[in-house]
Amino acid sequence: MMQVFCSPLRYVQGISASNQLAQQMDAVGMKPPVLLVASKSARSQAEKAWQESMKQLGWEFSILDFTGECTPKEIDSVVARAKTLGVKSLVGAGGGKVLDTARAAANICNISIALAPSIASTDAPTSALSVVYDEQGKVLEYRIFKRNPDLVLVDLSLIAQAPVRFLAAGIGDALSTYFESDACRLSRKPNMRSGLSTQAAFALARFCFDSIIADGADACVAVANKIVSPALERIVEANTLLSGLGFESSGLAAAHAIHNGLTMIPSTHDFLHGEKVTIGVLTQLALEGKPRPFFQDIVRFLKSVNLPTRLKDLGIDANDLNVINTIAKRATQPGETIHNEPFPVTAAMVADALRAADALSAQV
Template identity: 30%
Template structure:
């Protein structure tokens, strides 16, 4: 049995970025920072000052390339081999951090993750979600390194647009719905049963604290509700995957997310927002009652998650596009985690059913 439950260390504090040098020193004397353009512009002054304070070599700040793709990973490996850092620092959101996790794995280097938003559990997992250079999902890769340290600076996270936290809530809600479905295919073990119970606890916590956290972070403030939601999205959510492993992986909600990425118009909708709609579709696929789905939509309305296709800029699909969506979605490996066989027609009916219920709620 092999499991990678999460990062070696997780620290969450306001202003934490000013102390990154002391954490970096434990792994080497030269650090190369790779991340998103906005994230690097925000984080660079504090990181540079902290490295200088600790007498560490700053190997530079590099944009990760815009997509978590294998071609970008190879480009970054060439930079790493040229600059020869002893430590990599991943700065930004999920795609940026996943990209650097793949680079760290390939180059066998220590990794510090600095999430500047709380939108996914990417900083706390050992897998990387890979796309092609145009942003279409291609695979879940295990050629990825779990960070040695995650440094979550709530000052930076709270200053980001609140929609990122909304997306993080959507992605984290899926842990409960997907793990409780995927685990049904597996023999019960201490690890997978603990993971499912943890996922259910996450779900209940987000129902309780999510709306208040969104209202607080809209004001650029941080309180215990915000801290709890950040920890839930980044660390605890990642731990569900870590403990549950392949028994508690993503299922239909993420498969539908991946299928929807074939349409360019959804690329302005964040990962967790699309996953949230995928949850509604999965519930239809599982034959859950409309009342259950409407109750979840009522929560979505409180935290501003999308619950119709139009919310994700998809206004109308041709029969050919629907057919392609169904075929692509059932081919996503996440769908194989469902406890029953799923056909393209079932996927199309589920997505259309979720969209219909969402439209009815919106019009009521």
């Protein structure tokens, strides 16, 4: 099997980066007219900056408000609008679901795509992958596309204005990257691009972990006070770029499969992707039998950034075996990334690991 590494064409982050949207698009060869798919909050914060930037280059653009989930229906409606307008580029601006919808639509239309996350809550922006949900909020499929985004533009001023819970969720998502990457490395299982990992991807995943442990808590303090600090700059890069390149080019394993299992339980729908992934990380550590002091250090870190460490934090009763078995069964369904672990994993093992991680966390 070949080793494969992939990434967006360009990653840009900085204070007031929205002011340079069109210029950065132009720098990677993107062309007008542009359709910008935006969440309500991204639009209210950045529309002026986008307009000014597009005006400077004389680019024609329109905005489509996004309110829904990333479902097949939403993706198709963006495709229909893009075709009607005859646009040459798409932009997704907002949270993960807007970005996933815009990316999927751009790939169907075979036009270039820029993604402008307004929160740093997941590592999805840099990837060529969209997580598609059904109307009930359950994970339906991972759609993997030929192309990574042409541009990822992260405006630190928007990230600093967002609720700190989003940044913490991004830290939870990014925390999984090293552990899942390590599992794929040990098992020599393929990454998200059907190739083996590279030293570069593994080093990025490891650096992502070190960066999060070093700066995660300080970055949360910065956002709680709406400040852009050096720690926040480093964590936004860790949550978005390091984790994104790490997961896509090194692969996913148990933590994200357990996340998918958790989405089967309605009480988890009020929680963010990264908050569920956090429980996935702890369960993966229990499944792999990581030493207790290490597990406890991770739990202490999660508490320092207000991330969930117990099943009850997601509204799940650890003693409800029906619920536990539902999660475990979904997490181990054929084709799930949990089978990238370096040993065979069964639903019974996951059910035990969910409850073991919960019990161990309770002791910290």
